[in-house]
Amino acid sequence: MTAAPSNAASAPAVAPDWFAKKHRRGNLIVNPFVPWVMVGLPVAVLVAIVVYPTIWMAYHAFHDTNMMSLFSGNWTFVGWQNFATVLGDDRFLSSVKNLIRYLLFGACLQVVLGVALALILYECIKNNTVRIVLLILLVLPMMLPPSIVGVLWKFLLQADNGGFNHLLINLQLLPANQRIDWLGTRLSLWSITLVDVWQWTALPLLIVYSGRVSLPPAIYEAARVDGASRWLVLRRITLPMLKEVIAIAFIIRFMDAYKFVDHVSVMTQGGPSESSELPVYIAFQKGIREFQVGEAAAQAWLIFAVAAVLITLFLKYMKRVLKAQAIA
Amino acid sequence: MARLELQQVCKGYDRPILDRLSLTVEEGEFFVIVGPSGIGKTTLLRCIAGLEVVDAGRVIFGGKDVTRVPPYRRNAAMTFESYALYPHMTVFENIASPLRARRMDEASVRKAVLEVARLLRIEPLLDRRPHEVSGGQKQRTALGRTLVAKPDVYLLDEPISHLDAKIRHELRRQFHTLQELRRVATVYVTHDYAEALSLGDRIGVMGDGGLVQVGSSRDVFERPNSIFVARHLGQPSINEVPCRLSSDGGLLMLRSLEGNLSFAMNGMQRALLEKARSDVLVGIRPQHIHVANAGSAAQVDNARVEAFEALGATGVLIAETDGVSLTVLTSPEEDFEPGQPVRLGFDVEQFLYFDAVHGRNLQA
Amino acid sequence: MSQSNYRLIKTLLLIFLGIWLVFTLFPLYFMIITSLKPVEEINRMIPTFWPHTLKLSNYAGIFADPGSLKSLADSVIVSVANTALSLLLGTLAGYALARWIRGAAGENLAFWILSNRMFPPVAVIIPMFFLFDSMPWGTDSYFSLIVLYLVFNLPLATWLMMVFFRDAPRELEEAAYLDGFTPLRAFFRVTLPLVFPGMISVAMLCWIFAWNEYLFANLLTGTTVKTFPVHIPTFTLGSQSLWNLIMAFSLVAMLPPVILFIILRRYMVRGLSLGVVKG
Numbered sequence: 001m002t003a004a005p006s007n008a009a010s011a012p013a014v015a016p017d018w019f020a021k022k023h024r025r026g027n028l029i030v031n032p033f034v035p036w037v038m039v040g041l042p043v044a045v046l047v048a049i050v051v052y053p054t055i056w057m058a059y060h061a062f063h064d065t066n067m068m069s070l071f072s073g074n075w076t077f078v079g080w081q082n083f084a085t086v087l088g089d090d091r092f093l094s095s096v097k098n099l100i101r102y103l104l105f106g107a108c109l110q111v112v113l114g115v116a117l118a119l120i121l122y123e124c125i126k127n128n129t130v131r132i133v134l135l136i137l138l139v140l141p142m143m144l145p146p147s148i149v150g151v152l153w154k155f156l157l158q159a160d161n162g163g164f165n166h167l168l169i170n171l172q173l174l175p176a177n178q179r180i181d182w183l184g185t186r187l188s189l190w191s192i193t194l195v196d197v198w199q200w201t202a203l204p205l206l207i208v209y210s211g212r213v214s215l216p217p218a219i220y221e222a223a224r225v226d227g228a229s230r231w232l233v234l235r236r237i238t239l240p241m242l243k244e245v246i247a248i249a250f251i252i253r254f255m256d257a258y259k260f261v262d263h264v265s266v267m268t269q270g271g272p273s274e275s276s277e278l279p280v281y282i283a284f285q286k287g288i289r290e291f292q293v294g295e296a297a298a299q300a301w302l303i304f305a306v307a308a309v310l311i312t313l314f315l316k317y318m319k320r321v322l323k324a325q326a327i328a
Numbered sequence: 329m330a331r332l333e334l335q336q337v338c339k340g341y342d343r344p345i346l347d348r349l350s351l352t353v354e355e356g357e358f359f360v361i362v363g364p365s366g367i368g369k370t371t372l373l374r375c376i377a378g379l380e381v382v383d384a385g386r387v388i389f390g391g392k393d394v395t396r397v398p399p400y401r402r403n404a405a406m407t408f409e410s411y412a413l414y415p416h417m418t419v420f421e422n423i424a425s426p427l428r429a430r431r432m433d434e435a436s437v438r439k440a441v442l443e444v445a446r447l448l449r450i451e452p453l454l455d456r457r458p459h460e461v462s463g464g465q466k467q468r469t470a471l472g473r474t475l476v477a478k479p480d481v482y483l484l485d486e487p488i489s490h491l492d493a494k495i496r497h498e499l500r501r502q503f504h505t506l507q508e509l510r511r512v513a514t515v516y517v518t519h520d521y522a523e524a525l526s527l528g529d530r531i532g533v534m535g536d537g538g539l540v541q542v543g544s545s546r547d548v549f550e551r552p553n554s555i556f557v558a559r560h561l562g563q564p565s566i567n568e569v570p571c572r573l574s575s576d577g578g579l580l581m582l583r584s585l586e587g588n589l590s591f592a593m594n595g596m597q598r599a600l601l602e603k604a605r606s607d608v609l610v611g612i613r614p615q616h617i618h619v620a621n622a623g624s625a626a627q628v629d630n631a632r633v634e635a636f637e638a639l640g641a642t643g644v645l646i647a648e649t650d651g652v653s654l655t656v657l658t659s660p661e662e663d664f665e666p667g668q669p670v671r672l673g674f675d676v677e678q679f680l681y682f683d684a685v686h687g688r689n690l691q692a
Numbered sequence: 693m694s695q696s697n698y699r700l701i702k703t704l705l706l707i708f709l710g711i712w713l714v715f716t717l718f719p720l721y722f723m724i725i726t727s728l729k730p731v732e733e734i735n736r737m738i739p740t741f742w743p744h745t746l747k748l749s750n751y752a753g754i755f756a757d758p759g760s761l762k763s764l765a766d767s768v769i770v771s772v773a774n775t776a777l778s779l780l781l782g783t784l785a786g787y788a789l790a791r792w793i794r795g796a797a798g799e800n801l802a803f804w805i806l807s808n809r810m811f812p813p814v815a816v817i818i819p820m821f822f823l824f825d826s827m828p829w830g831t832d833s834y835f836s837l838i839v840l841y842l843v844f845n846l847p848l849a850t851w852l853m854m855v856f857f858r859d860a861p862r863e864l865e866e867a868a869y870l871d872g873f874t875p876l877r878a879f880f881r882v883t884l885p886l887v888f889p890g891m892i893s894v895a896m897l898c899w900i901f902a903w904n905e906y907l908f909a910n911l912l913t914g915t916t917v918k919t920f921p922v923h924i925p926t927f928t929l930g931s932q933s934l935w936n937l938i939m940a941f942s943l944v945a946m947l948p949p950v951i952l953f954i955i956l957r958r959y960m961v962r963g964l965s966l967g968v969v970k971g
Binding site: 029030032036038039041043046049050052056057116117120121125132135136143144145147155156166170198255259262265266280281283284288296297300301304311 | 787811812903925954
């Protein structure tokens with residue numbers, strides 16, 4: 001029984017031979033092949049249904065593919081022309097402006113509202129049953145098919161006999177003889193935003209509420225013993241601990257919002273006269289209805305690239321600031 | 329034959345943890361590994377268990393090389409520091425788990441589990457879930473699961489560290505009496521040296537990279553081969569006094585580098601120290617210093633009390649003399665006030681001498 | 693903060709909550725009453741907030757109509773099949789990513805899988821439309837929807853299951869290995885029971901997305917396969933939408949997700965909080 005020759009007081013000055021030559025031996029538990037197969041299956045599927053379209057779209061973005069050439073197969077390489085066309089297109093640019101407004105007053109507002117409502121629900125209502133019932137009611141809009149929500153609001157927002165206008169009239173918020181033309185040119189985008197807020201505020205609400213529920217009560221008891229005011233507790237304890245959750249809710253909403261066309265498709269079809277068009281919707285129209293595949297591909301890629309960059313930047317920022325475990 | 333052998337085992341992550349560690353634990357032997365937290369004790373156990381693959385070296389159970397055998401085919405059983413009890417199963421099912429793996433028939437399972445539960449006195453808890461029992465009971469459940477497996481090697485990773493003192497004491501007693509653990513080799517890991525000294529047939533002190541000293545508890549305690557080992561075994565910790573040798577009128581004197589403590593060396597120690605370099609680290613265990621009453625001989629007359637703790641069975645006195653702080657074990661009934669003068673006597677024969685640079689025991 | 697101040701603020705906040713609640717529930721309320729009105733009442737210039745006549749036969753009509761029933765059945769087939777597939781593949785990949793594929797490779801792979809969710813379905817659908825059109829199964833088939841819905845459900849399932857597996861303590865599996873269980877047996881005996889609540893919430897989320905999906909279904913299918921979001925807009929009489937039928941059917945189609953949520957909300961909240969807070 002020999003003891004190792006090292007002096008325990010200091011680390012070995014030179015790394016021993018075996019350590020220098022050491023390579024990753026893996027583990028004894030599974031054949032290293034197995035985990036890669038396990039991951040490989042879904043990856044293969046995703047490659048087929050996502051990577052293939054991505055490459056396809058990237059390819060055609062540089063070609064003049066349109067209705068005729070698509071099926072005959074003779075499309076010509078046009079370099080950046082599609083992108084130039086898209087960026088120079090007023091219609092596209094105004095849709096980008098629409099998108100910015102939509103995201104700002106939609107996704108951002110939803111997160112703010114969701115946080116506020118979640119915290120109000122949690123802090124101000126102590127009866128658990130009431131809380132659960134209210135939570136269910138508040139989260140209902142999220143459960144509904146977006147297309148149906150679109151249809152529903154189209155019905156409600158009709159100018160003449162739509163329920164929404166008449167609700168406002170009954171609440172004395174609108175003079176009896178006036179009707180707001182929600183789906184008209186001026187307001188169509190805001191109506192879409194309104195519907196988006198109606199339906200999706202529930203998601204940040206649910207996420208933040210879940211996060212709040214799972215915060216450790218010990219801290220709050222300590223704060224109470226210390227005599228901190230509720231406002232202070234909110235500002236200094238609750239919100240900082242929920243930072244991560246709120247950021248995630250924001251990312252999820254943002255990731256979904258910019259590519260979402262169900263409401264626009266169903267309610268306004270981008271109209272009237274393109275007033276409520278969003279970039280992805282235009283790409284969709286161009287690709288599927290007009291078969292201007294080259295342009296559509298360029299548009300889709302532009303949108304996706306910008307969004308991906310923004311999201312990645314935000315994630316890196318989040319990772320750094322919160323020092324949290326990465327989403328991946 | 330159920331002897332455990334480790335041959336030149338190497339394991340490292342971002343730095344080497346086990347460096348060519350070799351060890352043999354005989355059949356029936358209770359081997360305790362003691363060392364500071366984070367030194368690699370758990371890593372060693374995990375390598376023996378097969379949960380980690382060694383970078384080099386061999387692991388042998390009863391003559392069979394199991395180095396590349398996965399943990400579920402090695403016949404080792406381990407008690408985790410965190411117990412690792414299955415939360416969704418009852419205590420009974422937790423203990424029965426190794427038997428279920430072998431697809432044993434229901435009747436035999438019942439019999440074996442009841443036997444172990446009776447042994448560990450947790451029979452009434454068999455229908456409960458892990459979160460419904462106390463820490464000590466959880467530990468016994470984990471131990472039961474380990475025992476019922478009848479493995480080739482028992483591995484126990486700090487099984488009683490997280491329990492309160494009284495339960496620890498009782499369970500230590502149980503470890504002493506459990507015959508089952510004497511059937512094969514047992515490796516027990518702890519950071520508490522008292523457990524180690526009490527339980528181990530042999531103990532191994534673990535330092536950076538491997539086992540620094542292996543031997544019977546008495547051996548390791550009385551003849552530590554380095555200051556690291558001496559420091560680690562013993563509570564309160566050994567007093568370390570850096571000294572310088574000098575000749576003074578024919579006498580070999582040991583003078584502390586700080587302060588003014590000095591001892592005359594003679595006889596065997598003189599012979600030993602004459603071979604040493606001029607600086608020596610002297611280790612004085614607290615039990616080898618005593619408070620001298622008025623009238624009896626004392627080497628130090630001018631010490632002052634810094635602090636005193638009466639700890640039930642003993643008293644711990646920290647006395648300061650000439651810039652050197654010494655910890656002394658006394659009777660608990662004494663009463664010392666800070667600042668009070670005391671006289672100290674030393675059992676010079678029991679001093680330990682370590683090389684000032686490498687920490688090696690000069691007498692080894 | 694003084695008591696009365698606090699009370700005042702609390703009241704204001706509750707009023708705010710109340711307003712939002714009314715805003716949320718009003719459309720649903722209107723939907724319900726519309727579904728109970730006869731067509732004539734709906735088309736009046738000034739809509740009524742309480743039905744003057746109740747016409748429950750709107751609902752009866754739905755269940756008598758084979759087209760409507762088929763659309764519900766089709767939705768069930770597609771959503772359940774896709775959920776099962778997403779969950780199966782997601783659990784496999786999630787487990788592998790949580791336990792064995794570590795380091796930079798693992799993180800990047802997991803991130804790439806998740807990032808697929810960022811991809812606009814619109815961009816997927818254009819190529820896939822043309823591709824499936826040239827395939828033997830065509831675009832209008834159960835297969836096309838079940839597979840294409842994986843675009844958004846598979847990354848979600850994988851990511852969430854990975855987080856849940858990461859939360860399940862490794863030591864329990866290790867204890868099972870030392871007990872003598874192979875990794876496969878240990879997985880079913882120890883790991884799976886631990887992540888089960890998480891799996892339920894993942895299944896529910898995936899199912900809801902699949903159930904409510906409109907875009908792919910509308911573009912690719914319509915005859916052989918007709919899920920209910922595609923079927924509903926067909927309730928027209930000439931150019932007039934039959935709002936009462938539309939609302940009635942919508943309510944019926946809305947019920948399953950809502951009921952599921954009510955029953956399984958605890959799992960969902962736990963699942964979301966585990967996945968979101970930790971991940």
